[in-house]
Amino acid sequence: xxxxxxxxxxxxxxxxxxTQKDPDDWVSGDEPMTGAQASYxxxxxxxxHEEPPPEDLSKAEASKRIDALKEKLGR
Numbered sequence: 579x580x581x582x583x584x585x586x587x588x589x590x591x592x593x594x595x596x597t598q599k600d601p602d603d604w605v606s607g608d609e610p611m612t613g614a615q616a617s618y619x620x621x622x623x624x625x626x627h628e629e630p631p632p633e634d635l636s637k638a639e640a641s642k643r644i645d646a647l648k649e650k651l652g653r
Contacts, residue, residue, distance in 0.1 A: 611636060612637065616631065
Protein backbone atom coordinates (compact mmCIF):
# COMPACT_ATOMS: atom_id res chain seq x y z
CA UNK A 579 0.00 0.00 0.00
CA UNK A 580 1.34 3.46 -0.90
CA UNK A 581 2.24 5.91 1.84
CA UNK A 582 0.09 8.95 2.32
CA UNK A 583 1.54 12.05 0.66
CA UNK A 584 2.08 13.84 4.00
CA UNK A 585 4.29 10.95 5.21
CA UNK A 586 6.82 11.52 2.44
CA UNK A 587 9.23 14.38 3.33
CA UNK A 588 10.09 14.81 -0.36
CA UNK A 589 6.47 15.75 -1.04
CA UNK A 590 6.07 18.01 2.01
CA UNK A 591 5.37 21.59 0.80
CA UNK A 592 7.07 23.00 3.93
CA UNK A 593 9.85 20.60 4.81
CA UNK A 594 11.99 21.19 7.86
CA UNK A 595 15.45 22.46 7.00
CA UNK A 596 18.52 20.40 7.73
CA THR A 597 20.79 23.05 6.23
CA GLN A 598 20.54 25.42 9.20
CA LYS A 599 22.12 23.84 12.21
CA ASP A 600 23.76 25.44 15.21
CA PRO A 601 27.52 25.48 14.51
CA ASP A 602 28.09 24.03 17.99
CA ASP A 603 26.24 20.91 16.82
CA TRP A 604 28.27 20.40 13.62
CA VAL A 605 30.14 17.10 13.44
CA SER A 606 32.97 18.86 11.58
CA GLY A 607 32.77 22.09 13.58
CA ASP A 608 36.17 21.57 15.18
CA GLU A 609 37.92 21.25 11.83
CA PRO A 610 39.86 24.27 10.52
CA MET A 611 37.76 26.87 8.72
CA THR A 612 37.54 26.46 4.98
CA GLY A 613 39.26 28.71 2.49
CA ALA A 614 35.88 30.13 1.48
CA GLN A 615 35.08 30.97 5.12
CA ALA A 616 38.47 32.64 5.58
CA SER A 617 38.03 34.71 2.43
CA TYR A 618 34.49 35.78 3.30
CA UNK A 619 35.47 36.57 6.89
CA UNK A 620 38.34 38.72 5.69
CA UNK A 621 36.04 40.63 3.35
CA UNK A 622 33.38 41.13 6.03
CA UNK A 623 36.01 42.17 8.58
CA UNK A 624 37.39 44.80 6.20
CA UNK A 625 33.91 46.14 5.49
CA UNK A 626 33.14 46.30 9.24
CA HIS A 627 36.53 47.94 9.97
CA GLU A 628 37.56 45.07 12.22
CA GLU A 629 40.74 43.07 12.54
CA PRO A 630 41.02 40.15 10.11
CA PRO A 631 40.17 36.77 11.60
CA PRO A 632 42.86 34.60 13.18
CA GLU A 633 44.00 31.83 10.87
CA ASP A 634 43.36 29.09 13.42
CA LEU A 635 39.57 29.44 13.66
CA SER A 636 37.45 26.31 13.49
CA LYS A 637 34.60 25.97 11.02
CA ALA A 638 32.08 26.58 13.81
CA GLU A 639 33.91 29.67 15.13
CA ALA A 640 34.20 31.07 11.60
CA SER A 641 30.50 30.53 10.98
CA LYS A 642 29.58 32.37 14.18
CA ARG A 643 31.85 35.29 13.27
CA ILE A 644 30.40 35.46 9.78
CA ASP A 645 26.89 35.61 11.22
CA ALA A 646 27.90 38.32 13.72
CA LEU A 647 29.60 40.45 11.06
CA LYS A 648 26.68 40.07 8.66
CA GLU A 649 24.33 41.23 11.41
CA LYS A 650 26.62 44.17 12.21
CA LEU A 651 26.66 45.13 8.54
CA GLY A 652 22.88 44.73 8.21
CA ARG A 653 22.89 41.76 5.88
